[in-house]
Amino acid sequence: MRIGDRVHGTVTGIQPYGAFVNLGNDVQGLIHISECHYGFVKDIHDYLSVGDEIDVVVLDIDEFTGKISLSLRCMEEPQVPLAPVPPQNEDHHKHYWTSRNVHEGFKPIQKRRQAWAQEALREFVAK
Numbered sequence: 639m640r641i642g643d644r645v646h647g648t649v650t651g652i653q654p655y656g657a658f659v660n661l662g663n664d665v666q667g668l669i670h671i672s673e674c675h676y677g678f679v680k681d682i683h684d685y686l687s688v689g690d691e692i693d694v695v696v697l698d699i700d701e702f703t704g705k706i707s708l709s710l711r712c713m714e715e716p717q718v719p720l721a722p723v724p725p726q727n728e729d730h731h732k733h734y735w736t737s738r739n740v741h742e743g744f745k746p747i748q749k750r751r752q753a754w755a756q757e758a759l760r761e762f763v764a765k
Contacts (some may be wrong), residue, residue: 647708649691649692
């Protein structure tokens with residue numbers, strides 16, 4: 639079994655945070671409630687019941703603990719378009735907090751560096 643594989647299993651238990659799925663050969667995985675269905679899932683019982691036979695996608699296999707994360711959501715078609723939504727206001731402009739037309743780079747730091755070094759030395763000697 640590898641990440642990204644589609645596997646068949648049976649729901650063996652349900653908790654408020656997700657559902658346990660038996661994948662055969664004493665291998666068990668978990669579908670987190672957020673991977674149960676697209677959108678907000680208030681109660682996982684609305685989508686799964688103990689004994690359901692389902693197809694899921696392997697999201698992750700923890701190499702240290704052997705825990706398997708599964709997704710039922712990956713088997714569904716998205717309910718909302720995944721393309722970016724353009725801004726509705728045509729007059730919307732990106733605001734820059736710096737002047738992007740002034741190309742000073744590190745020049746202001748370079749100009750002040752010598753004075754900062756002298757001030758630091760004076761404070762160091764004074765202590």
